[in-house]
Amino acid sequence: MSEHQDEKVIGEYPYVPKQQRAQAKRQALLESGRLLFIEQGYEQTNAKEIAAHAGVATGTFYRYFVDKRQLMMSLMNEQLDRLLPPIHDWTTNNPESYLAIRLEEHYKQLDQLNLNLLLPELLVKDSQLAELFEEIRSKMLRRIISNLRSAKKQGLVWDDLNVETVAWSILLLSEQIPEAMIQGRKKEDFQHLAKVICRLVFPPEKLEQLKTNK
Amino acid sequence: MSEHQDEKVIGEYPYVPKQQRAQAKRQALLESGRLLFIEQGYEQTNAKEIAAHAGVATGTFYRYFVDKRQLMMSLMNEQLDRLLPPIHDWTTNNPESYLAIRLEEHYKQLDQLNLNLLLPELLVKDSQLAELFEEIRSKMLRRIISNLRSAKKQGLVWDDLNVETVAWSILLLSEQIPEAMIQGRKKEDFQHLAKVICRLVFPPEKLEQLKTNK
């Protein structure tokens, strides 16, 4: 996500460095911020610490970021839409394996940055972030809903499927990669989860049909 | 939950008042704390504010609570196990209606106190609370798992049911009463959710069987 996005959320940077050195410094600050936020929590981390961890002076922090919040926002902006599962157009072909792959990818992204651990704290604190996140979530939900609706029209799903509830369930199950998995991290786990989600949507025979079509 | 529970988490109160007047004051502080924590977040609320909101002086706060954290812990202690859904012994009789009723009850409890909104922030900050919560959650999960296992032995569930994954899904779906419902609050919503959970577990014909048995 570009600087343009940043501006949408957080306004102008005090200084967006062009030179390689400075860019590296900015990145170091972002990374230090991410690590310390995750380790200690957002509120428990202060600018001085972040600067020290990044190997720069306190003042330098403020050359690159307006304040701690902006650094956090920059982190989030880059990743906010990655925090939600990338589920769309999955009701065709082999939904189970498709989902399993997407969920695993998603998990790997989460695992890389771990920003999802920060989100709960931040959403309470920062209504702007909360709104933005909610917006993205809504979009995602609407996408799942429209997906389910078209599958319903095609008669692929359970007769009595309540689209909204199931869509919600899917979003929930897939965005919070069950912590159980965080320990195991086995491929099968994602397949199990994919199967669970598919069961919510497709009767066994329809699912079988979709699988063999492929 | 009794004072005894409190001790488990936070040790002795500086003063647990015996007189009615004082008890009322303590309750007012708890309630003010709850409201402000939910409204502004835990970290954004300070003892002075809570005291002012409860209509007492700052020093009075410290007569009843060691600090902000203890007030929060007192709130949580009373409610911690209510934050999790009360799901057990539901695989007999009519699971759908049973679940729907339990979920609605659970939702009403959550809605009353809204402490669940605080939990994410606090779990990051307070490892003691996090442990306690995780313990309760584990117990709940194990209960769901054993429930599923016995249903499986009786041949009531899907043949290919992965107990752990489904148990996790059930816990997740029922503990986070979908925010969507928080707006609507219709009875049907809980029935829809109950149906979704039942679908994860029972094949249609078995479910029908369980319903008519009753």
Place this chain on the structure above:
Amino acid sequence: MSEHQDEKVIGEYPYVPKQQRAQAKRQALLESGRLLFIEQGYEQTNAKEIAAHAGVATGTFYRYFVDKRQLMMSLMNEQLDRLLPPIHDWTTNNPESYLAIRLEEHYKQLDQLNLNLLLPELLVKDSQLAELFEEIRSKMLRRIISNLRSAKKQGLVWDDLNVETVAWSILLLSEQIPEAMIQGRKKEDFQHLAKVICRLVFPPEKLEQLKTNK
């Protein structure tokens, strides 16, 4: 020392009880104050503690004393002149044994109340007390000086005796009963000290003469 004295230093009491019960309560507060002041220091002791130690409520403290300071002053007033050694008219008869007896008496008084341990802290804090104490000390010093002068006239003392310096030394040595003694508390210690003081004043032959006169 009477209440009249108290007024000189600290003004009216909020309430001087006539009844026996109340008098006992006042005494209990004084005694608790004394004990706690000595044990923890004046500044480290608060009114609530004193009241609790005396077995009365916090508010009751303020019925009998304007504040902590007044309680302390009452203690001191009763004892201030006892904190200084009672040395006068000792240059006749057998000065050594006379002094030894007086010093021992003085030590016993100090040991009873131990208010002397408080004095250093209080003299820094309370200029009124400091003045009062200094006044008493001056009086005592002048008494010793005049005593020495008359002894000098009678040719009893060292030829080159500097009255002021010796008077000061005597006051110092006798008011601060050497801490060494506080441990041992032997009778001889006081005799040793008496001998030391006498040596400052009398040449051996004159001292011998005074002794045998008796």
Place this chain on the structure above:
Amino acid sequence: MSEHQDEKVIGEYPYVPKQQRAQAKRQALLESGRLLFIEQGYEQTNAKEIAAHAGVATGTFYRYFVDKRQLMMSLMNEQLDRLLPPIHDWTTNNPESYLAIRLEEHYKQLDQLNLNLLLPELLVKDSQLAELFEEIRSKMLRRIISNLRSAKKQGLVWDDLNVETVAWSILLLSEQIPEAMIQGRKKEDFQHLAKVICRLVFPPEKLEQLKTNK
């Protein structure tokens, strides 16, 4: 006395500045602390006041000192052994003039810093400081005692000299430079005091002998 000494008493400094500017600031804080402690007493002085007096912000105080106590300890550490009189090896040569010189020096040191005025209050409050001070005092006393003993062996002192009592008296007389002198400050005063101390130890003829030997 070095930083090493400080550590003995109070552990590491939060920050011992290297730059000259910062060192000057630290000195200003120490000096302000000293002045205000002496003027108002230790307990009556707070960090904000010290900072304001030194012309810095409150927060700056905490950059250089952990708290008020540490500042005080730094002051004391530098001076603790100067608070006691430097009396040793004085029983040879001309004890009177030697002592007079040493006492005058000692007085000048005391007068410069006036930390001795703080000591009584602090010894009550700070048991660590009290121990340290007592240790130094013991050492001093033992030194005086051994000095007296060797003089006794040489037959220089009064026949009936009680070493302990006299040593105590000497320490007392010399550490508390009589306040009387604080007013006058005449050279003779120190000579008078020296004479008094010598009289405690030496018979006139032996003293004369020691004087003429030189």
Place this chain on the structure above:
DNA sequence: CATGAATGAGCCTTCATTCAT
């Protein structure tokens, strides 16, 4: 009179941010 809960001023301390070098 006694009680002890309540008060709130004031101290200690932290830390986000500024700014002189």
Place this chain on the structure above:
DNA sequence: AATGAATGAAGGCTCATTCAT
């Protein structure tokens, strides 16, 4: 640009004193 010392507002907490019961 970078530095890191300095700032001072703000929160945490205590305790001398008051006052309703």
